[in-house]
Amino acid sequence: MDNAIRLYFDESVQLAVAEQMRESGVDSVHVRELGLRGDSDLNHLIRATQMKRVICTFDYDFLRLHSQGIEHAGIVIAPHESTSIGDWIRGLTLICGTMTPEAMINHIEYL
Numbered sequence: 001m002d003n004a005i006r007l008y009f010d011e012s013v014q015l016a017v018a019e020q021m022r023e024s025g026v027d028s029v030h031v032r033e034l035g036l037r038g039d040s041d042l043n044h045l046i047r048a049t050q051m052k053r054v055i056c057t058f059d060y061d062f063l064r065l066h067s068q069g070i071e072h073a074g075i076v077i078a079p080h081e082s083t084s085i086g087d088w089i090r091g092l093t094l095i096c097g098t099m100t101p102e103a104m105i106n107h108i109e110y111l
Contacts, residue, residue, distance in 0.1 A: 003100055003101065004026070004027065004096065004101070005026070005054055005074070005095065005096045005099060005100070005101055005104060006026075006027040006028070006051070006052060006053045006054070006101070007021060007026060007027065007028040007029070007053055007054055007056055007076075007092065007096075008028075008029055008031075008044070008047070008048035008051060008053035008054065008055045008056065009028065009029070009030040009031065009055075009056045009057075010031055010041075010044050010055060010056070010057045010059060011030075011031050011032065011037045011038075012057050012058040012059050012080070013030070013056055013057060013058060013088065014085055014088075015030050015032055015033075016085055017056070017085055017088040017089065017092075018030035018033070020085070020089050021089065021092055021093075021096075024089075024093065026092070026093075026096050027053075029051075029053070031044065041059060041061045041062060041065060042065060042070070045062060045065055045070060045072050045075075046070075048072065048073060049071060049072045049073045051073075052073050052101065053073055054073055054074035054075065054076055054095075054101075054104050055072065055073075055074070055075050055076070056075075056076045056077075056088070056092065057075070057076070057077055057078075058077070058078055058079070058080040058083070059077075060077065062075050062077060063075070063077065063108065066106070066108060071105075071106060072105075072106060073101065073104060073105060074099075074101075074104030074105060074106075074107050074108075074109070075107075075108045075109070076091070076092065076095060076108075076109045076110075076111065077108065077109075077110055077111070078091070078110070078111035079111075083111055087111060088111065091109075091111040092111075095109055
């Protein structure tokens with residue numbers, strides 16, 4: 001499974017999404033589980049990149065960091081007002097089933 005996408009959820013995404021993805025076999029962590037709630041977006045992006053994990057978020061500030069040329073392992077972003085837990089699960093299942101970690105480097109996927 002070296003070629004499987006690994007996920008890092010920031011605090012804007014419900015913990016249940018990380019738990020359900022993990023239950024389906026996708027290596028997933030949530031900042032709450034890591035004890036890192038309240039850390040800066042930049043620190044989350046750097047940490048996720050060091051951990052070789054795609055960051056999943058509702059926070060559009062990550063797009064700003066991407067536009068500044070900050071390297072990352074990938075970003076999955078969704079609109080907060082219209083994305084349910086089920087939407088996250090379906091979208092991430094598709095992304096994890098079709099993309100590789102290499103293809104996600106410095107790439108953004110929108111749900």
